[in-house]
Amino acid sequence: MNIAVIDYKGGNVQSVLFALERLGLQATLTADHNLIRGADKILFPGEGEASSAMRELRAQGLDQLLPTLTQPFLGICLGMQLLGRHSQENDAELLGILPFDVVRFPEAAGYKVPHMGWNNLQQLRSPLFAGLREEDYVYFVHSYYAPVGDYTIAEAAYPAPFSAAVQHENFYAVQFHTEKSGPVGTRILENFLKL
Template structure:
């Protein structure tokens, strides 16, 4: 199996590639359309700001390529948010794979924004290994996707939100599997098995 990591101005490409290396996965890091299309699976990482990142993806025409992919695609963190319809982060139109709005957390009581640290993941349904149930994953984000019909795991912070999603061949995680110790490896392995 050959996996392609989409190369763009995302901050966590190195960490994601090391995580795959630790799992013994054969992968390439590329922004070449042909190479991405012929990969068995595609990983769409993401750390950064939505509007700048979408502009970059548009310039490279990756915003059209990703939604058209037929093989399993995993979006991580900002990658997951860019797979939604629109983000409140600088009023950004995203790729629309998940017909959902990405919203800004409003701080409440002692709960600070960004949501940063380890929080538990409650599996709702679908592709994730059942062993993920109630395990802790590492999150860093200020925007979230509300619970919706695509939600495959829920985490609670200020409000319950989607910590993982799935639609057809598209999979997504709001947390960072590449930084989430054993729980993260479980999620990557779940994706490698779909």
């Protein structure tokens, strides 16, 4: 299987490569349009800040390429948020592949921001979560989130429900870190690779 991991200086890439390695898979870390177009599966990890990530994607022409891809695509963490339309984080225009706007968690007593740690998944509705139970835990680290909508395929709550995972056609994305979520995360990654 030919797996491309998008290289846009988005951070956290090594952990994703290692997670694939643990499954016995070698991936190509690349920003090359032809290599990305020719891959069987695309992983789009990300950490950090939305507007600088978008700047880097534009510099590489990836903002034009990514929306045209047709193979199974998995955004992770910031890589999920970037698929939306707009982020409150430094007023960033995003890729616009999914119809959500990314907003910051409100200040609420007892709810620290970033939302950091293990939270349970609910309302699972996708083959991405085959073999998982509602209430299985995954690892989140984020201060911004995508609200729940028609595109939501899993939810988590902090304290209100938000999108833990989204999907539009071949574009799947998760807010949590599959590569840091123990056996549950590994199963999700395996499920994606079977799509």
